[in-house]
Amino acid sequence: MRICVIGTGYVGLVTGAVFADLGNDVYCVDVDAEKVSRLSKGIMPIYEPGLEEMVKRNLTEGRICFHTDVGEYVRRADIIFICVGTPSKNEGETDLSQVESAAKDIGKNINGYKVVVNKSTVPVGTGDLVRRIINENEKTRVEFDVVSNPEFLREGSAIADALNPDRIVIGAPSKNVAMKLIELYATLGAPMYITDVVSAELIKYASNSYLATKISFINAIADLCELAGANITDVARAVGADKRIGKEFLFAGLGYGGSCFPKDIASLEHTARKLGYEFGLLRSVMHINDIRAHKLVSKVDNRFKTLEGHSFAVLGLSFKPNTDDLREAKSLEIIETLVGKGAKVKAYDPVAMEKAREIFPHVDYVESPYDAAEGASALILVTEWREFLSLDMERLKKIMKSPVIFDGRNIYDMEKLKGLGFEYHGMGRH
Numbered sequence: 154m155r156i157c158v159i160g161t162g163y164v165g166l167v168t169g170a171v172f173a174d175l176g177n178d179v180y181c182v183d184v185d186a187e188k189v190s191r192l193s194k195g196i197m198p199i200y201e202p203g204l205e206e207m208v209k210r211n212l213t214e215g216r217i218c219f220h221t222d223v224g225e226y227v228r229r230a231d232i233i234f235i236c237v238g239t240p241s242k243n244e245g246e247t248d249l250s251q252v253e254s255a256a257k258d259i260g261k262n263i264n265g266y267k268v269v270v271n272k273s274t275v276p277v278g279t280g281d282l283v284r285r286i287i288n289e290n291e292k293t294r295v296e297f298d299v300v301s302n303p304e305f306l307r308e309g310s311a312i313a314d315a316l317n318p319d320r321i322v323i324g325a326p327s328k329n330v331a332m333k334l335i336e337l338y339a340t341l342g343a344p345m346y347i348t349d350v351v352s353a354e355l356i357k358y359a360s361n362s363y364l365a366t367k368i369s370f371i372n373a374i375a376d377l378c379e380l381a382g383a384n385i386t387d388v389a390r391a392v393g394a395d396k397r398i399g400k401e402f403l404f405a406g407l408g409y410g411g412s413c414f415p416k417d418i419a420s421l422e423h424t425a426r427k428l429g430y431e432f433g434l435l436r437s438v439m440h441i442n443d444i445r446a447h448k449l450v451s452k453v454d455n456r457f458k459t460l461e462g463h464s465f466a467v468l469g470l471s472f473k474p475n476t477d478d479l480r481e482a483k484s485l486e487i488i489e490t491l492v493g494k495g496a497k498v499k500a501y502d503p504v505a506m507e508k509a510r511e512i513f514p515h516v517d518y519v520e521s522p523y524d525a526a527e528g529a530s531a532l533i534l535v536t537e538w539r540e541f542l543s544l545d546m547e548r549l550k551k552i553m554k555s556p557v558i559f560d561g562r563n564i565y566d567m568e569k570l571k572g573l574g575f576e577y578h579g580m581g582r583h
């Protein structure tokens with residue numbers, strides 16, 4: 154099939170690469186000319202395991218190309234995927250300006266029957282909005298259908314997720330229209346859930362909100378553990394052993410960040426309010442998450458009384474491991490607060506330091522966790538990159554000013570560290 158993907162961010166680029174790898178002709182278009190030019194040369198704008206190889210292979214074999222001319226490739230395509238950003242506006246409302254602009258471009262250039270697919274995460278009713286905008290902009294009456302096909306890939310394992318999804322959700326106006334996407338996805342052999350457009354739009358928000366609720370729930374229990382003198386690691390492990398609950402997303406720590414959860418939870422709460430439903434549960438989920446970084450800095454504050462003159466080693470900057478994405482990363486809030494209180498920060502991350510330098514140019518970015526720990530009053534673990542699990546703790550102890558660890562993700566063996574002479578502060582652990 155001839156596929157046009159509008160927007161080459163995390164979702165568009167991975168979607169385009171995977172569809173090309175499955176043998177389709179894929180035209181990726183983006184308004185960012187520099188990104189397009191670099192992608193045409195095989196230079197990735199993001200770090201994502203396996204992505205570069207896949208894009209380069211398909212560029213060489215001529216199945217994928219990158220352009221800025223949306224109109225030309227809309228005209229050539231049978232299926233058009235909208236994969237542009239949908240950030241938050243005030244009050245959690247979703248900013249649909251990128252989707253509207255993509256829909257306008259489609260409307261102006263549509264020249265025959267096409268299936269237009271919203272893959273961006275968009276609030277209920279956006280399918281109708283896209284249809285209206287295309288209708289308002291088309292030069293002559295042309296048949297087309299609008300489908301919702303939300304994306305569930307996770308940054309850090311995006312290619313693997315796109316190739317082996319838990320499920321594919323297709324919200325279409327009819328079975329015939331759904332068939333176009335069923336055919337496209339058939340080779341993946343994943344379960345498909347076919348429904349109407351509005352339900353598909355809601356499925357994405359409900360999924361992310363449920364996962365965020367699990368995270369905030371266990372973080373609230375972690376806070377209770379601290380007050381009660383219990384250990385969240387033991388509590389969560391036993392709670393998660395119940396099959397009805399499951400062990401995933403029950404890790405207490407600094408909470409969720411990234412480009413999706415914060416805005417999606419806020420968006421669903423906003424949609425609910427607009428529809429007349431008071432979603433107090435989601436407001437609590439957001440509140441519990443919003444104060445996680447502050448809680449960790451309070452622990453540092455309580456321990457050192459004044460932070461002036463202290464140097465802290467911050468390990469991990471990206472919002473989660475295996476990505477260089479810093480959007481809504483807890484590291485940003487933590488570094489800003491520490492520096493605001495007069496502390497010095499030496500930071501290390503395997504891949505996100507370049508992007509972090511653009512946000513905090515004055516932080517000292519170093520080449521290894523050991524460089525960060527040299528002379529530090531404490532080590533603050535923010536992102537649970539795998540390499541931080543196997544640090545040489547004896548070596549760290551020797552080079553730190555004081556052997557204190559604030560483990561924002563509860564990744565370390567607390568007893569072992571205490572045995573080595575470290576002072577250990579976890580999130581909900583004693």
Ligand SMILES: NC(=O)c1ccc[n+]([C@@H]2O[C@H](COP(=O)([O-])OP(=O)(O)OC[C@H]3O[C@@H](n4cnc5c(N)ncnc54)[C@H](O)[C@@H]3O)[C@@H](O)[C@H]2O)c1
Nearest residue numbers: 160161162163164183184237238239251254255273274304
């Ligand atoms: N990042 C994720 O892990 C993830 C996962 C699932 C769903 N989503 C959803 O997918 C959507 C895209 O997310 P992302 O992280 O890929 O965003 P992104 O910001 O990384 O990429 C969006 C891209 O769209 C381009 N763009 C904007 N307007 C355009 C236009 N009118 N025409 C052409 N290109 C345009 C931008 O230049 C940018 O390259 C969002 O709705 C997001 O919520 C993201």
